[in-house]
Amino acid sequence: MANNSALFAQTLTDWTQGTFLAPVPLWVWAMVSALVVIYLLALPFGGIATYIERKIAADMQDRIGPNRVGPLGLFQFAADAVKMLSKEDYVPPAGDKFLFNIAPVLVVVGSCAGFVALPLGQYLVAGDVNIGVFYILAVTTLIAPGILLGSWASENKWSLLGGLRSAAQIVSYEIPVALSILPVILISGSLQVGEIVKQQGWNPDLPIAANAHFWNVVHNPFTVFAFFILFVGGLAETNRIPFDLPEAESELVSGFNTEFSGMRFGLYALGEFVDVFVMCAMLAALYLGGWQLPFLELDKFWITLPSGLIALIHVGVFLVKTLLLVFVVMWLRWTLPRLRVDQLMGLCWKGMVPLALFNVLGTAIWVWAFKGQSMIQVAMGLFSGGGSSH
């Protein structure tokens, strides 16, 4: 089995060799890693993101924002959680109880399962499966049926309209998203996210030929566009502004989650924020070099760093990149007006899909013409007069 060492669970098994924890089998460590990632990363992120979003909104509108609970209002999300937990648990009596209960499960599972293939660090990935990117695309498709069924089960006209819009929007934008991932696959020759990230390093000390190409976003002119298409498609897939028609409060009250109250609504919101995180993390891993520090390779550093510190730095770099993208997502919310539904579909099918197809073709030609080298490698090869490195 390839790349066993890249597994979180395997790393934990190796670390505990020779200690009293040695007899613990691999599947227990897999469960521990899942617990750690979901309860210490995914769900807290969803909670804190609501606080950060309100704070950013306040800053942009010259307000103070949440400032009562704890210093700077930091514990606002905890107060929100308590509030949601203690609210009335409302199931529409005229609706469909079974579907109403199962819909949030689909949304939460669809967003949390995407974390499996995200490499937080070089050796910190819950399951660096071989079909990596495709796996993430596959599990996140569970969200659309979840939203659609939840909206139908509410027996509310706003909900059903919002759910139908949401499902149509998510499935439409899945095409440009998938097509914008294709250039990365052409460049890397792999679907495995860990492998894709590994190829995006750049060490100035190495000769060009021995170097990996730099971040995929600057691999060639077409990947720059592909990056933006993936980002915009991700906004639409996660129902963020300017694509928040499914929950447009001025026309649909609250869209597909109108009838969801208390913790049920909280789970929807949580699932959505986690989905934003997965999207941004995927973007960071595929196009912005994941855990790779720009122009540095820590294991070839002038002093040898302990492996634990390197792992921490990797996680930090990855989270900084991801959270910057999340910040841009929140920033856009207070910047752009909402699209109309016909503009939304027009943008997808007449704008992004043709452009994404063009990017795939352009990247294929670039890879063929320059033997897989990036812009930087080609330029440096020209300046040093060495010509092609192959």
Add this chain to the structure above:
Amino acid sequence: METGYISAFWFIVIAAVTVPLMLGVGALLRPKSIPTKKGTQAYECGEDPIGSAWVKFNIRFYVVAIIFIIFDVEVAAVLPAATLYKDAVLNGNGAWVFAELFLFIALLVLGLIYCWVRGDLEWVKGVTKFAPKK
């Protein structure tokens, strides 16, 4: 099967268990709810809802979904060939894989152009431009 899928299994199980867990914790914390007439109605800004919400909707959503599924399948089908492309190029026989990719893109473009020209990508259908009578 790779070990990574064991992690995936646990992620799915734990995420699925989280939902009833949180709802259960809420059930312990919250006061007993007293349903009222307005409270148990479908929310329509306080008005009494007229008729069921389970009504028929416009077919535009449906046409979009039909176009989507064909594109989705084509993208899924081209992924295996795309993973081979880099190695094939470096080994000097990229032409065959490129031809495959090009055919795939050409077919998608053809389908897109057909839908575009025949107006299936228009969201607003059946609205004819105002033409003054002669």
Add this chain to the structure above:
Amino acid sequence: MNLLDFANSIEGYLLVSSILFVLGVFAVLTRKNAIGILLGIELILNAAGINFVAFSKFHSAAMDGQMVALFIILIAAAEAAVALAIILRFYRLKQTIDADEASLLRN
């Protein structure tokens, strides 16, 4: 042979596939609703896919079976798109999707 080993043997896969196939046929025969019939057909196609994948692993350890299963998935999507478009057309014509109404060969 205990149940766990049976699940991971070709007999287990074939049993699941047989049951799926028969349930699909059952749905096709008993449903009046055209969409219900389509659900049955999807079950039948899945049963065939399981069959091919099972033989691919347990009896040849080669890719041929998986290729056919992939083709089944691709064709099933095309089939679903066309079938649902036909159902939509039929619905526009008759304001119903009861398959028994579809016995006429003209409008």
Add this chain to the structure above:
Amino acid sequence: MSNGIKLILLLAEILTVGSALVVAVNPNILYSAVFLLFSFLGVAVMFLFAGADFLAATQVVVYVGGVTILILFAIMLTQWMYRLKLRDVGSKFIVPAVVLALGLVPMLHRGLTDLARMVKAAPPEKMSEFAASPKTMEIGKALLGSHVLPFEAITILLLGALVGAVWLARPKS
């Protein structure tokens, strides 16, 4: 493979069969569609255990993300739901269908297992090696090599299906 992992497979098979049963007999067509989704997921897990990782993801992407959504749209857009309440019971075929179902399962299973016995089984070590190896590139090689003709035929078929389906769904003025 440890017993715990085999248990996951067994659960997936039970999920597949149980959901398929609901699909076949539940009178509510919407519930049938939802359980069809779970059946698809179970089949994807079975694919994964048979060493078809790429196929499993394709199954989820195409069936769960595509076909199920399409079917749900179709149900929600073509039914006068408040009148029919989605009931779909009673058919003149119900008795023969039950008889057929009860008789057909053992027959089919018997026939298929006999076939499996007749064909020479792969050696166990080759089987587990096959199940553990990644398949994406293998599928790519087969699609470009030995299976190129059916693959091209299917891509063209998909284009035809797109044109045909869109033509059928277009409102006639």
